[in-house]
Structure formats: C-alpha cells, structure tokens
Amino acid sequence: MARTAAKHPAVKRTEAPKRTRLLIATRKGLWTLTTDGARRTWKLAGPQFLGNIVHHAMLDPRDGKTLLVAARTGHLGPTVFRSTDNGRTWKEAVTPPAFDAGSGRVVDHTFWLTPGHASQPGVWFAGTSPQGLFRSDDGGANWKGVAGFNAHPQRKAWCGGDQDGTPDGPKLHSILVDPRDAAHMYISMSSGGTFESNDGGADWHPLNQGVRADFQPNPDLEYGHDPHCVRFAAGNPDRLYMQNHCGLFRLDRPATRWTDIGTGMPKAVGYVGFPMVPHPHDPNSAWIFPMDGTDVWPRISPGGKPAAYRTRDGGKTWKRQADGMPKSQAWWTVKRQAMTVDRFPVAGVYFGTTSGEVWGTRDEGRSWKCLAAHLPHIYAIESV
Amino acid sequence: MNHRVAIPSPLRSYCAGAATVTVACAGDSPSLRDVLAALESDYPGIRFRMLDEQGHLRPHIKVFVAADVERDLAVRVPPGADIMIVAALSGG
Numbered sequence: 001m002a003r004t005a006a007k008h009p010a011v012k013r014t015e016a017p018k019r020t021r022l023l024i025a026t027r028k029g030l031w032t033l034t035t036d037g038a039r040r041t042w043k044l045a046g047p048q049f050l051g052n053i054v055h056h057a058m059l060d061p062r063d064g065k066t067l068l069v070a071a072r073t074g075h076l077g078p079t080v081f082r083s084t085d086n087g088r089t090w091k092e093a094v095t096p097p098a099f100d101a102g103s104g105r106v107v108d109h110t111f112w113l114t115p116g117h118a119s120q121p122g123v124w125f126a127g128t129s130p131q132g133l134f135r136s137d138d139g140g141a142n143w144k145g146v147a148g149f150n151a152h153p154q155r156k157a158w159c160g161g162d163q164d165g166t167p168d169g170p171k172l173h174s175i176l177v178d179p180r181d182a183a184h185m186y187i188s189m190s191s192g193g194t195f196e197s198n199d200g201g202a203d204w205h206p207l208n209q210g211v212r213a214d215f216q217p218n219p220d221l222e223y224g225h226d227p228h229c230v231r232f233a234a235g236n237p238d239r240l241y242m243q244n245h246c247g248l249f250r251l252d253r254p255a256t257r258w259t260d261i262g263t264g265m266p267k268a269v270g271y272v273g274f275p276m277v278p279h280p281h282d283p284n285s286a287w288i289f290p291m292d293g294t295d296v297w298p299r300i301s302p303g304g305k306p307a308a309y310r311t312r313d314g315g316k317t318w319k320r321q322a323d324g325m326p327k328s329q330a331w332w333t334v335k336r337q338a339m340t341v342d343r344f345p346v347a348g349v350y351f352g353t354t355s356g357e358v359w360g361t362r363d364e365g366r367s368w369k370c371l372a373a374h375l376p377h378i379y380a381i382e383s384v
Numbered sequence: 385m386n387h388r389v390a391i392p393s394p395l396r397s398y399c400a401g402a403a404t405v406t407v408a409c410a411g412d413s414p415s416l417r418d419v420l421a422a423l424e425s426d427y428p429g430i431r432f433r434m435l436d437e438q439g440h441l442r443p444h445i446k447v448f449v450a451a452d453v454e455r456d457l458a459v460r461v462p463p464g465a466d467i468m469i470v471a472a473l474s475g476g
C-alpha cells in the first residue's frame with residue numbers, strides 16, 4: 001500500500017546530542033554507560049536488578065523518562081519493571097505479559113520491547129519467548145495479549161511448537177511500528193518469519209518471499225523462516241533490512257519480495273549473524289556483525305577475529321571494520337539486540353559481546369575502542 | 385485458619401524482606417491454591433513469579449506442606465500446617 005511521505009518526519013541530520021547513554025542489558029542485571037557530547041570518556045554505572053536476567057531495556061522516546069526492563073530470574077517467572085523517572089526508581093508491572101489462562105501457553109521470558117506510535121502515548125508492545133505479542137496502553141503497567149496474533153488460527157502453523165526454535169527458546173522480536181501509520185506494523189519471529197499487519201495487529205500476513213530457509217526441506221516457503229533482526233532504514237520505513245539465519249536481505253515496499261544483499265560478503269566470513277543496525281541518518285547504510293554459522297554453528301566471531309561490516313549502498317557491497325578490535329583469539333560474538341547507533345551527525349556505533357565487553361566507535365566504524373569490560377554476557381544495548 | 389509461609393530470598397522483595405509471613409484462609413483445611421491466593425492478596429505480584437499463567441508451579445519452585453513436597457495445588461493443607469516455598473537448588 002502507498003503511504004504518503006508527507007506523514008513521515010523529514011529525514012535530516014540532527015544536531016549532536018548533549019550526551020549519549022547506553023542501556024546495557026545482561027544475563028545478570030542492567031548497567032549504563034554515559035558520555036558527553038565529545039564521546040571520549042564513558043562512565044559505567046550499575047548494576048540495577050543484580051541477578052536478574054535482563055533481556056531488553058528501552059527508553060520511551062515520546063516522554064524521554066519512561067524506561068521499561070524485561071526481566072526474569074533463574075527461579076522466578078518473567079516480569080517487566082518500569083521507571084517513570086529515567087531509572088531512579090522502579091515499580092514492577094501490575095500485570096506482566098502472560099498468555100490467556102486456558103490457552104496452555106506459558107511466557108518463558110519477555111524478549112523485546114518497542115514503544116508504540118508517537119500518536120499513542122503510553123502504548124508499548126512486547127515480544128516474548130515462546131512467540132507472543134503483547135500490548136500495554138498504560139506505559140507498561142498492565143499488558144494484554146494481542147489476540148489478532150496470539151489467537152490467530154494460523155499462529156501455530158507459522159511458529160511451530162513452543163519448544164521449537166532457537167537454543168534459548170523461540171522468540172517474537174523486531175516489532176516495528178510505521179512512523180507514518182500506527183496501524184501498520186511488522187513483527188518477526190525465530191522461527192516463523194516476518195509478518196505484516198495493516199490494522200493495528202488485528203490480522204497478520206506473512207511477508208517472506210525471497211528469503212531463504214535452507215534448513216527446511218522446501219526452502220521456498222510462505223512462512224517458517226528465521227529472521228534474526230529486522231529494522232527500518234533511517235528515515236525510510238518503506239525500506240527494511242534483515243539479518244536472517246540464512247543470509248542478509250532488504251525489502252523496499254510496496255514490493256513484497258526481499259532482495260538478497262548478502263552476496264557481497266566475503267565467502268570466508270559468510271552472511272550469518274544476529275544484529276542488523278541501520279545508520280541513523282542514511283537509508284543506504286547499515287552495520288552487521290557476522291558470526292560463525294558453519295558446521296555445528298559455534299556462534300562466535302569467524303576464526304576468532306571479530307569485525308563489523310558496513311554497507312553504504314543498500315547492501316550491494318560490505319566493508320570490513322575491525323580497527324582496534326582484537327586481531328585473533330577473540331571468541332565472542334554479538335546478540336541480535338546488542339548492537340546500536342547513537343544520533344550524532346557522525347554516528348557512534350556500539351555493541352556488547354557475549355563475553356561482557358562493550359565496544360564503540362565515534363567515527364562510524366573507522367576505529368573501535370573497548371568502553372567497558374568484565375560485565376556479564378550482554379543481551380541487549382540501546383543508545384538513548 | 386492462619387498458616388505460616390516461609391518465603392525464599394528471591395521472593396522477599398514482595399514481603400518487605402520478611403522470611404516468614406502469616407496468611408489467613410477461610411476454613412480449617414484450605415487447598416494449597418487457596419493459601420497461595422491469600423499470599424497474593426496480601427503481597428500482590430508474588431503469585432505470578434511462582435505460578436505460571438496456567439496455574440502451574442514454575443519448574444524451579446518447590447512448595448512444602450508440612451514436610452512433604454507438593455506440586456498439586458488442590459492438595460488440602462492440614463489445619464495450622466506450615467508452608468515452605470523453596471527456590472530449587474539448580475544450575476552451575
């Protein structure tokens with residue numbers, strides 16, 4: 001469908017923010033790294049929620065002060081913590097995301113948090129493991145399942161069983177709300193594929209043409225794919241970038257067939273990875289962080305040599321960016337939510353590793369520096 | 385009938401840090417489900433951390449009624465019996 005560009009905020013290079021704060025969600029709690037406009041020195045603070053498995057932490061850009069944290073512990077059930085004063089004080093959600101009683105389904109953890117449309121203050125969406133979509137209308141205090149997805153007659157066919165999927169549990173992630181139209185949304189699932197709704201989540205349809213599913217007997221499927229991360233291009237919600245289990249893809253709406261953009265990657269590195277991070281201002285530019293998806297899927301940097309790759313031409317070509325990173329014997333990788341960008345005119349890019357290090361660049365990847373070390377396994381980083 | 389409930393450390397934030405609380409249930413022999421409902425009534429939010437949305441104890445939570453481990457929430461709690469909630473020892 002056509003959505004007018006006039007509704008969409010103009011793409012422009014913003015002025016440099018006065019500071020950047022990274023929300024670092026880890027297997028053992030939440031930390032923050034803060035810097036000023038120069039981005040030369042960083043201050044680490046935390047932990048909050050020590051001992052909690054924090055899968056995601058997100059700031060509400062609509063008010064600049066509401067923070068949500070998706071957490072659970074090894075023993076206790078999943079919940080959401082919320083702050084309305086930028087993290088100084090916290091309260092637990094009154095009704096955390098949970099499937100309907102009698103459905104037989106149980107939320108293991110809330111995995112993904114997305115603030116709703118700018119015109120709908122207080123609305124948030126959450127994606128869970130196993131795959132479920134939830135909505136809050138009161139800033140994260142109370143959550144209800146989105147019946148249009150959770151009770152969709154095709155949901156089980158799309159997703160498979162609740163025990164299927166990734167080693168850490170099947171997930172619903174990459175909840176994208178079109179900034180021009182609150183009713184237009186995308187979700188992605190590992191596994192399940194990418195789906196679109198044009199009616200605020202009342203109904204969904206698969207959107208996976210052209211995406212490979214090499215792990216299926218019939219690789220040309222309507223659904224059942226494994227997108228790892230899907231994001232809007234900067235300033236252009238008609239362009240989506242996808243890091244998939246089976247490659248890299250781009251979709252330019254209104255087309256419905258994804259384009260393979262992984263062919264420009266070196267064969268020795270491959271096109272497998274978790275994060276997909278578009279540039280904050282340039283719709284043709286994005287970063288990925290490849291991992292080893294060969295053999296038994298070690299899920300580490302290929303050859304122990306970590307590197308980001310950047311495209312400036314919509315995925316036709318990719319350039320290795322590793323200056324400052326270890327040149328060998330570095331066996332970590334980066335999870336799908338653990339790489340982000342800030343909003344500076346010359347973008348900073350940040351990632352957190354499975355070994356608890358935070359790395360960053362303030363020159364769009366030309367040089368990288370370790371900003372923090374010795375943290376727990378990092379699940380997610382958001383720049384706010 | 386009142387029942388004393390021992391709270392494990394991961395759940396004490398719901399009870400202002402108390403290691404043991406006392407809950408009141410109607411009748412002399414409530415079900416374990418009734419006791420946990422009374423606990424939720426006094427300490428909102430605690431139940432969902434122990435029980436999933438289908439009403440089952442979460443895998444790493446154990447509940448002792450007197451000296452016996454119980455996973456059946458329909459079991460009757462003898463008059464005055466103590467309840468002990470345990471976050472199971474597991475992992476490495």
